[in-house]
Amino acid sequence: MLRNLLDKLHPTFAEGGKLERFYPAYEAIDTFLYTPADVTKSPSHVRDGMDLKRMMSIVVVALLPCFFMACHNTGYQANLAIAGEAQPIDSWREPVMSTLGLEHDPESFLSNFVYGALFFAPIYLVTLAVGGTLEGIFSIVRGHEINEGFLVTSALFPLTLPATTPLWQAGLGIAFGVVIGKEIFGGTGKNFLNPALTARAFLYFAFPTYMSGVKRVPTPGTDELGIGVWTAADGVTGATPLGAMGTYKVEDAAGGVIPTVETLTDLSWWDCFWGYIPGSMGETSTFACLIGAAILILTGIGSWKIMAGCVVGAAAMSGTLWAFSSNPEYAVTSLSPWWHLVIGSFAFGTVFMATDPVSSSMTEVGRWWYGGLIGVVTILIRSINPAYAEGVFLAILFGNVMAPLIDYFVIQANIKRRMARYAT
DSSP, rough: OOOHHHHHHHHHHOOOOOSSGGGGHHHHHHHSSOHHHHHHHHSSSSOOSHHHHHHHHHHHTTTHHHHHHHHHHHHHHHHHHTTTTOOOOOTTTTHHHHHHOOOOOOTHHHHHHHHHHHHHHHHHHHHHHHHHHHHHHHHHTTSSOTTHHHHHHHHHHHHHHHHHOOHHHHHHHHHHHHHHTGGGGGGGTTTTSSSHHHHHHHHHSSSEEEESSSOEEOOTTSSEEEESSSSSBBBBOOOHHHHHHHHHHHHGSSOOOOOHHHHHHOOOOOOOOOOOOSSSSEEEEEEHHHEEEEEEHHHTTTOOOHHHHHHHHHHHHHHHHHHOOOSSSSSGOOOOOHHHHHHHHHHHHIIIHHHHISSSSOOOHHHHHHHHHHHHHHHHHHHHHOOOOOOOOHHHHHHHHHHHHHHEEEHHHHHHHHHHHOOO
16 A cells, blocks of 8 residues: 555656655655665666665664663663662653653663653654755755665764753754765765764864763753763763773872772673663663674674774774883773773774774775774773773774775785786
């Protein structure tokens, strides 16, 4: 029935129809629901059931564990704080929780999930509305189909944000990412920067105190600073494990003993691995990211070489600092490699951002260098630059810029080897 309805509407949106100008919107819905009927009739061509829209859909499926954690852990952290000394944020969410008969109980899965979803869903919907509208406008003006890449961009961006991000900031950020990070270069496949990371970087530099947690979000209706950035509750002062280690000066430690993550935050390595820690909504769980990595690698969509390169680069750089930095200025410099892999956004960035097939390195050898560069720069930013505790997103953007140069040198090296082989 749905197929028949779309077929009946086709002449209206096709060339010469009354709504010809809005064909990209019709095409987006049609090809999202059904495999395109168009086939190549002349040689040469490649038959493959995995078109761009299906690839992007699988990436969204791989993100589902992170979506789950965005709802569950966000609610759990908030309910845990409220069960202590914090207060619920005075907003429309409290009447909704009361209507559903839910209390702020951190032991209740339903309470945690629903309360977290009440923070995540509005940001996700604003991202879809603003970004999707801009995507549609560019498609209509240019007269081409709506780019499938926005399916992934709209899924990635809200996962990188704190739960208390104002909706207008989310809308402004995704607008910047879609327009400046992609559309001005021609759309999906022509951008050299990851649009979701471009949007996140814009928010960080435009509103650094809100995005980094240095300044907490003002309580609505008052002049007081109360609502926590990383935990969606009023009166929370806790930091993320990476933030706590990145801002703690070793000279302030009692007896000069370098503190650990456990002593600063009461969080264990396994807490960080499972993701039940404060942080951006969808980035806290290394376990959820590993599930996504398995899906991307098994379907051939994500490059395991880039992921492995990131891990090797980060482990090598953090291991060097850990082994040879005897008198570090900040506690994060003395952090062991296995801790770096489970805190902050390293796992999320490595699996879902660094492997962007458009903005990453294209050559097989270049992917190792590209991933290794991101891993090394991530640790350098985390350890040496105290102004920015997290480093993986800036490192990936740096890697995006360097990817064409990496591919160039890899190709030139291959050409030289072939010339030397034929010369003999």
